[in-house]
Amino acid sequence: MTQNNDKQPSGIGNFFRGLLRLIIAILIGLIIGAALYAAGAYLFSEAIIPTQQNTVALSHIDQRVNEQWVLLQQRNDSLEKRLSNLEVQYTQDLDRITELSAVQEEITRKLETLITDIGNLNRKLENAEKALAALEKNQTSLSEEQLGLQKNLDELEIDALIQPIYLDVQTIKTMQQINRSRLYLLQDNYGSAKTELELASTMLANLITKASFKEQDLLLLWRARLDLAISNLPAHPELANDDLEILWSMMSNGLLTQPTPSPETIIETPQDEAQPTGTPTPAGTPEPTPIPTATP
Numbered sequence: 418m419t420q421n422n423d424k425q426p427s428g429i430g431n432f433f434r435g436l437l438r439l440i441i442a443i444l445i446g447l448i449i450g451a452a453l454y455a456a457g458a459y460l461f462s463e464a465i466i467p468t469q470q471n472t473v474a475l476s477h478i479d480q481r482v483n484e485q486w487v488l489l490q491q492r493n494d495s496l497e498k499r500l501s502n503l504e505v506q507y508t509q510d511l512d513r514i515t516e517l518s519a520v521q522e523e524i525t526r527k528l529e530t531l532i533t534d535i536g537n538l539n540r541k542l543e544n545a546e547k548a549l550a551a552l553e554k555n556q557t558s559l560s561e562e563q564l565g566l567q568k569n570l571d572e573l574e575i576d577a578l579i580q581p582i583y584l585d586v587q588t589i590k591t592m593q594q595i596n597r598s599r600l601y602l603l604q605d606n607y608g609s610a611k612t613e614l615e616l617a618s619t620m621l622a623n624l625i626t627k628a629s630f631k632e633q634d635l636l637l638l639w640r641a642r643l644d645l646a647i648s649n650l651p652a653h654p655e656l657a658n659d660d661l662e663i664l665w666s667m668m669s670n671g672l673l674t675q676p677t678p679s680p681e682t683i684i685e686t687p688q689d690e691a692q693p694t695g696t697p698t699p700a701g702t703p704e705p706t707p708i709p710t711a712t713p
Contacts, residue, residue: 510603513603514600514603517596517599517600517603520596521593521596524589524592524593524596525593527589528586528589528590528593531582531585531586531589532586534582535579535582535586538579538582580627583627584624584627584628584632585671587620587623587624588624588668588671590620591617591620591621591624591668592665592668592669594613594614594616594617594620595613595614595617595643595661595664595665595668597613598610598611598613598614598617598661599658599661601613602654602657602658602661605654607650607651607654608651610650610651610654610657611647611650611651614643614646614647614650614661615647617643618640618643618644618647621636621639621640621643622640624636625637625640638667639664639667639668642660642663642664642667643660643664645660646660646661646664
C-alpha cells in the first residue's frame with residue numbers, strides 16, 4: 418500500500434510536468450509565430466510595399482518622361498521650322514537691304530553730280546555778277562549797244578535757271594528720306610520709319626511752296642500718298658510699305674521739268690567809238706544741267 422501511494426503522486430507530477438511542458442511549448446510556438454508574423458508584417462510594410470510603390474512611381478515617371486520626350490520632339494521640330502523660316506526671311510531681307518543700299522548709293526552719286534553742277538552754275542553766276550558789276554561801273558560811257566547788253570543781263574532770270582535743279586535736288590533728298598524709312602521698315606523700327614516719313618512730308622510741303630502750279634499738282638499727289646503711308650504706321654506697316662512702293666514709282670519719274678536756257682548775250686563795240694577804260698566782260702551763257710532720274 419505504501420508503494421502504491423508513493424507512485425500515485427509521481428504519476429500526477431509527471432502529468433503536470435508534461436502539461437507544463439506542453440503549455441511552455443505552445444507559448445514558445447505562439448511567441449515564435451507572433452515574432453515571425455511581426456517580422457513578416459514588418460518586412461512587408463518596409464520592403465514589399467515600398468518596392469511596389471517605387472515600381473508604380475517609376476512607371477509614372479517613365480510615362481511622364483515619355484510624354485515630355487514627345488513634347489520636346491514636337492517643340493524641337495517647331496523650332497527647326499521657325500529657324501528655317503527665319504533664315505529664309507533673313508536672306509530675303511538681306512537681299513532687299515543690299516538692293517536698297519545700291520539704290521541709295523546711286524542716288525547719292527547723282528546727288529553729288531547735281532551738287533557739282535550747282536557749284537559750276539554758281540561760278541558762272543558769279544562771273545555774270547562780276548560782268549554786271551563791270552557794266553554798271555562803266556555805265557556812263559557805254560554806247561546804246563552796251564546799254565542793250567545791260568538790258569539783256571537784267572532780263573536774265575537766274576532763279577528760273579536754278580529752279581528746276583533746286584526742285585530735283587529737293588526731290589532726291591525727299592526720296593532719300595523715304596529710302597531710310599523703308600530700311601527702318603525692314604528692321605521693324607516703325608517709330609524711326611514714321612519720323613523719316615514726317616521729315617519727308619515737311620520737305621515736300623516746303624517744295625510745294627516753291628513749285629509752279631503744274632508742278633504743285635504732282636507734288637500734292639506725292640504728299641497725299643506719303644500722308645497715307647504715315648497714317649498706316651505703326652499699325653499697318655505692310656500697307657505703309659505698299660504706299661511707299663507706289664510713291665517711289667511716282668517720284669522716280671521726277672517733275673519732268675527742263676531748265677530754260679538763257680538767251681545768248683552778244684557784246685558789240687562800235688568801230689567809231691573809243692574803247693572805255695574798263696572793257697566789259699561778256700557774260701557766259703549758263704548751260705542747262707541735266708536732270709537725273711532716280712532709280713527706285
